[in-house]
Amino acid sequence: MLRFCFGASGSGKSTRLYNEVIERSMKDLGTNYVIIVPDQFTMQTQKDVVRMHPSHAIMNIDVLSFGRLSHRIFEEAGLSSFSVLDDLGKSLVLRRVSDILGDKLPIIGKNMHKPGYIDEVKSTISEFMQYGIGDEGLAILEEKSSKKGALNAKIKDLRLLYSEFLAYIKDRYITTEETLDVLCGAIPSSKILKDSVIVFDGFTGFTPIQYRVIKMLLAVSKEVIVSLTISPEDDPYTGFFEEQELFMLSKKTVYDLEKLEYSLLQEQGALGVPSFEAYRNARNEEMSKKNQAGDIFITDKTVKRLENNPSLAFLEQNLFRYNVNKFTADTSGIEIFRAQTINEEVRQALIKISDLIRDGGYAYRDIALVCGSLDSYADIISNQARKFDIPVYIDKNSSLLLNPIIEYITSAINIVISGYRYEDVFHFMRSGMSDFSPEDTDLLENYVRALGIKGRKQWEDRFMRRMPKRFVTAGKSEKASEKELELLQKLDQMRDAISTSLKPLADSKKGTVKDITKALLTVIESNNSKEKLEAYRDKFEAEGDLKKAREYDQIYDKIITLLGQMDGLLGDEKIELSEYKEILSTGFADIEVGTIPQDVDRIIVGDIERTRLCEVKVLFFLGVNDGNIPSNAGGGGILSDIDRQFLADATSNVELAPTPRQQMYIQRLYLYMNLTKPTDKLYLSFAELTPDGKSLRPAYLISKITTMFSNITISRPEDGDFESQSVKLMDSRDKLSVMMREYANGFLRGQDKKNFLTLYKTIKDLLAENGDNSFIDQITDAAFKQYENRPLAKAIALTLYGATLENSVSRLEQFASCCYAHFIRYGLHLEERKEYEFDVSDLGNVFHAVLEKYTSEIMSGDTKWRDLPKEKSEEILNRALTECVDGYGETILLSNARNQFMIERIRRILLRTVDTLQYQISKGKFEPAFVEMDFREAGNIDEINIALSEDEQKNITEKMILRGRIDRVDLYEDSDHVYVKVIDFKSGNHKFNVASLYYGLQLQLVMYMNVATATSRKMSGGKEVLPAAILYYHVDDPMAEGKNDLQPDVINEEIKQKLKMTGVVSERMDVIQMLDSSINGKSDIIPVEFKKDGSLSSRSATLSDSDYGAISRFTEKKIREFGKSILNGNIEVNPYEMGDRSSCTYCSYRSICGYDESIKGYSKRNLDISSSDAMEIIRSENN
Known part of the structure; x- marks a missing residue:
């Protein structure tokens, strides 16, 4: 028998049904009661039923989803021996079948290797299965689209690919969608389901394959009850409904289920009426009688959930209806606000939540957040919530593509494919799964890049060459020091470890999938990958990051399962390693880890369709922007929006997933169900700008609600008073950091300055209570930071350079250009990494x-x-x-x-x-x-042996010896x-400039002449x-x-x-x-x-x-000055600017020195003297 439970959102349908089930189960212990809900709602429903049961335990009541029902019945029937092909396996098979078909798929085949495309294909194939579309149905679609060239070509490709996909997995696997077909075959013999009472709750509709399951359940069960959301004013039994009606899905579901029951009764020969319409009329007349065995109607005008909230009750009764009723009373139950950016929108929502927790007496579990686009909001909410110390649970599966083990495997395969390309080798070493320290990895990379080592052969041969110094002529070398030899030995050991670990994979690269998989497992296991992932898991658990801990706990088994699937599905196929990697990457992209909330008291964050919220008192609906509401999810996929609309209009014999237009109307039902979920307060918000500064518009829903509620105004809380915007210490710390810089630069005036000083005092006092003022010190130091030249201590300078400073003219010119760059290069000996390239x-x-x-x-x-x-x-x-x-x-x-x-x-x-x-x-x-x-060659001449300081006895204590080579001297x-x-x-093109000489930037030629004349003399x-x-x-x-x-x-x-x-x-x-x-x-x-x-x-x-x-004497004087300054520890950051030249332009150390003109004390020397003026000064100094 088929029964319905009808009621508006929040009317208590679930409560009514669960109470009935509990009451009947206690009276009739011999009957099994099965409550079937959507997958993501099973745990909450179990909790609710246990809580409502007088014994707080359930004996003959099961709470299942369609998937869990399948597992339960398969176990009972002993059908657990078949293998189910999940999304991972489906992607692998589709990829392989597509490669086999090759040119036979002119449209789909050429795109199959594009990122994300296989997911679109898989989604379409899954849709065919869910909606029971086989080769016959696709033949109809192909015929109907015969005059639509591109669409017809796509359908032909899909038909062939689908057919070959089914042939490939035949007798080996069944898909997830096909499990429901198998379930249909197992239901008649199930003792669990025979004469049971089955309740479907929380569904808005069913797919064709789910209808087939329900038909079989109707055949064996005592009773099937389905709850559906519909307003008391609407007739659920009408057989006529328009797609734009709010409760169209519910009415259609009633019609389809009644048709299902009718066909079942026909098959059983139990009908006493000649037509479906006559059956419906008779059934509905009988079942609408208010008795225990009939359909349930919850007809309260104001739903129970909202009986104490007039504004939300009005919203439930009028949203998306054809009337134009307006609410003029108190609208405190609904609030709409806007913010400039998504970040600010989330921040304002969290400020309001903080107020509700602090002043409203709410727990976090009383509040929920739903987003128009969860992908756009999830990370922002997660990051901002940490600043506010608000616990949130993001109801979204996490992709694991950046997990270290996946990076490790992918880079290992890339190494073999690319022939040990630099980037792949060091990606492998830095994946987080290797045994090499970051320091050792850097050393090896310096060596490999400098010597141009690449290719498997070079990586399998011993490292014998020292780190090169670019000697210009052949044959010039120096005996390697003991330290260099030790380093070389260490680098060779690292090389051997890498090449040995990858050898099994390299040897199997032209084998079968089975060979490659076996080799890859050897690489993974020999690295102790499982133990390393467990260590990561333990680390995250200790840090309290249970989501990460769960990810690292599951990832290894999921990868082993994936490799097992590849072996089972493709084992004897002989493919290139590059193709193996592409297939494996497709599998990696499908690996997700589902998590459950770790804290009881937390805020659920979800979307409007997937997330099922239990009782909440306050709901925040963020991202109510055009493009999110209605969703722009359409437009892509193998079958475009236009394709789907054409096929829907062209045939009624084949049912596809809803068209974009239908989906837009269906989304309104989800909006209605979400907006009527809170009992106390509803917040809606939207952003005005995208992250890249483009304008955003509010969704149509905003204008619809403001039309219904004339007293509602849209606020912009970020423009509110300063105190109300500074509610959490962590969030306010960020604000204070920004304001501190503005204050230091003198940009704050009037009220802004007062706000800053108030915030500064508040946070300082709060931190002082905890005995930690380090944050205040840090931001104050940063904001008021002023560069001051602090020379090295004399002793340190002498340690770095020695009392006898060996120098070159070009090095002194570097010192003249910027003392700090000279210190980094010649004092600390920091250099850019040497590359095996000709520059x-x-x-x-x-x-x-x-x-x-x-x-x-x-x-x-x-x-x-x-x-x-x-x-x-x-x-x-x-x-x-x-x-x-x-x-x-x-x-x-x-x-x-x-x-x-x-x-x-x-x-x-x-x-x-x-x-x-x-x-x-x-x-x-x-x-x-x-x-x-x-x-x-000049010998001991004063021009290159320069005394820098003497003691009291005139003995030279510090001196500088110049080294250099003059290209050519003519006499x-x-x-x-x-x-x-x-x-x-x-x-390059050089010209002699006296002004440059004056500043010490061009000493070379004159110094060369000084040495050449001294030598010639x-x-x-x-x-x-x-x-x-x-x-x-x-x-x-x-x-x-x-x-x-x-x-x-x-x-x-x-x-x-x-x-x-x-x-x-x-x-x-x-x-x-x-x-x-x-x-x-x-x-x-x-x-x-x-x-x-x-x-x-x-x-x-x-x-x-x-x-x-x-100028000769001036040069000697300048060189002596520079030598003294170096040994006196001058490391000033003092770049120059001369015309359009600057010493910073091509400086290798820009990222080290910290030069920032916005920080006081930093400035460039403006060298603007003319050559004639420079010459005059030089002359005057030598007179």
């Missing part, structure tokens, strides 16, 4: 190395550079380049095609360079005398003089040594600019001008003639040009002997 600095190194070899070979021969034939020059250059390439940076230039192309570019540039350099030499009288001249001698020209090769035989020129040569192969028809000689002239050396030369005419003997107007060798009258142009870069002497 700009390497290019310069190779240029220098090749030119050194090239020049040295010429100088050691009989032919002068100016006389060298072009063919011989190219031969020497090619030989020098080959030697350097073969020995440079662990043969990095030969490591790949890109770098080998770089070799040819280097060759082209250097051919142009040596040709230009030979031309420049031939135009003057100078000859190369030194190449890569080491400062140490010209006459009877009385030796003239010196210094050339510095640069891979020792070899001059008493001749006077004079500086002639300090020059930069840009190593480059420029292009001529102009029309395509330029003559070769014009092109060469333009290129020579572009390669003209920059720097500064002596203004003496005889010296200029020595440098460029054929100068005529404008030199193409040196930065000199003449006016028509024969005088030097202002564009010439020249210096008088006295001015050069001044």
Whole structure:
């Protein structure tokens, strides 16, 4: 017999039914009573029935879901031997079947590997099963869509995929949806269900397969009772209803169940009436009589739950109805507020909850939160609730894709697939499941990246090479220290541990799924993964994070189950490891851990459809925005919204899931059921802006309610008084931190300043009560933070650098650029990680190395550079380049095609360079005398051995020794003089600037000249040594600019001008003639040009002997100052700004120094002096 229990939301349907079941079960102990509810409501229903039962125990009453009913009956019938294919297995099979079908699925097949797509396919296949759509039904859909090309193609693909899916699992598995079909076959023989009383409660409707189960239950049971939500004013028996009606689902369910009972009676031959309509009329007339055996009608105009709350009772009676009644009385039971952002909306809700707990006498369990979009709100609510010390339970399954064990497995497979790619290896090591410490992992990564180690072979071979230092020439090495050898041995042990652990997986990568799975299990088990996950679980339990503890407790078994499914479903399939990984990743994406609330007194947070709330007194409905209400969940999927609407309109023979339009109307029923759930208070809220600042609109529900309740206004509580917004210590601490910074910067005025001082005092007093003012100290220090230069203690500086400071000119220029960057680089020896790659600095190194070899070979021969034939020059250059390439940076230039192309570019540039350099030499009288001249060759000269301090006896206690190499020194001698020209090769374009010299940023050329002249003086035989020129040569192969028809000689002239050396030369005419003997107007060798009258142009870069002497002495003085400052511990953060240049722009240490112009004390030095002014100052200092 079929019975119904009708009543509005909150009318007491469940209570009425449970009381009836309890009362009847106590009188009739021989009858089984089964209450069937949705899955997520079973535990709460069990609690409710036990609480209501006089004995507080249930003997012949079962509370089950459809799924649990299946398990119970299968156990009774001995049907537990078949394997059920869950969502994980379904994804695996669909993925595999799709790959097998390949091109036979032109639409679905090409998208199957896209993230999330397989879930859409699986959802559609599950829908077909739930709605009983087989090949015949899909054939009808295919025929109906024959003129819709894209839709028809999708349905053809789905039909074929569905068919092959069923064939693949036949006789091996049944799907979760098919368990209900099996249940239908087992119900007739069940003793548990025979002559039982079955109650369905909490459902809004049923799927076709669930209807089939109910039909079988009607056949064997004594009675089936179904509760349905419907207003007393509505006729539940009407066979005519529109989809937009609020209670359409309930009316349709009554109609469908009555039709079900009618067909059952027909099959049993028990009907005494000829038609369904006649049967319905007779049945409904009889069952509507108010007797114990009839349908139950709860007809109270005001539902029991809301009898003491007029505004909520009015909402229940009028929401989504066609009348236009308005409520003009007290609306304190309903409140609507808005907030600027989702974060602020959640915060305001939590402030109100704090008030309710503190002042209203509510417990947390009396309050619930539902969200228009739980995905958008869940994390925000979780984070904010911690600040307010409010316990919440998010009713949402958690994805485990970022769990360490999944990261470990995925990266292990990626290592084998990619051939030990850097990123995969170190992702594996840092997954949280390896046995390597972070420090050891960093060491190994530095080594591997610097040496370019990759590929299985290199990882399985012993590590024999030391960490490289980019020696420019081959054969230069130093004996490895004992410490380096110990480190190398340690790194090799780590290498061996990694390659050994992954060997089973690497060896099986071309095997079957069974082979790969077995190897993967070996990798997992040999790592003691289960024990490590248990240690994580224990850690989280100790910290009170029971949700995380539950995740880590379940994940291992779920992964082993997944691997078992892969073995069982695909075991003998031979696939590539990459395909195995894709299938496994699909399985990982489906792994979820369901949790239950750990605290009795907590706030449930859920959505409007899935979450089933028990009795709540206060409900917060957040995210009542357009797009959430109604939901934008449609629009995607394999079958689009338009597709579904077309199919629904085209055929009535095949029932699919509700169309988007139908779903929108169904959602109204869920809204009605949620909004009428609280007994005391309903809060609705919406945000005005998305996280990225886009405008949000309130949902239609807001205007509907404000129309019904004319006294309701929408508030914006964040604009309220300051005290009411500062209710929780943790939340207020965040607010105070922000306000403290504004206060420190002087931005607070008037009431804002008073609010800050009030909040400051309140929190300080509260913290003082707990004996901890550290938070106040921290934020005060941070807000009023002011950078102050604190030099290193002298003793520490001497420990870092030594009393004899070995230095270079470029290092001193770094000190001039920023003292702190110098300290980090040369005091603490922090460097960027060396990579096995060829970069700009390497290019310069190779240029220098090749030119050194090239020049040295010429100088050691009989032919002068100016006389060298072009063919011989190219031969020497090619030989020098080959030697350097073969020995440079662990043969990095030969490591790949890109770098080998770089070799040819280097060759082209250097051919142009040596040709230009030979031309420049031939135009003057100078000859190369030194190449890569080491400062140490100069001997013990004052220019590089600089006294920094002396004791009372004039003994030197601190000194600086300069190290360096001058690229090339050219000399010209006459009877009385030796003239010196210094050339510095640069891979970039450099110009000499006296202003930069003045600030210490460009000391190199002058210092090189000082060393070169001192060295030449020792070899001059008493001749006077004079500086002639300090020059930069840009190593480059420029292009001529102009029309395509330029003559070769014009092109060469333009290129020579572009390669003209920059720097500064002596203004003496005889010296200029020595440098460029054929100068005529404008030199193409040196930065000199003449006016028509024969005088030097202002564009010439020249210096008088006295001015050069001044900058020489100034440079020595500057170097000495810098040396003293270094040993005095100067580590000031003092970057400079000079025009459009800044020392911070390319600084490697920007993330370390903490430089922030918003913090007082930090500022850049503005170096704005002109070169002429700098020269004047230098002259005056030397007078």
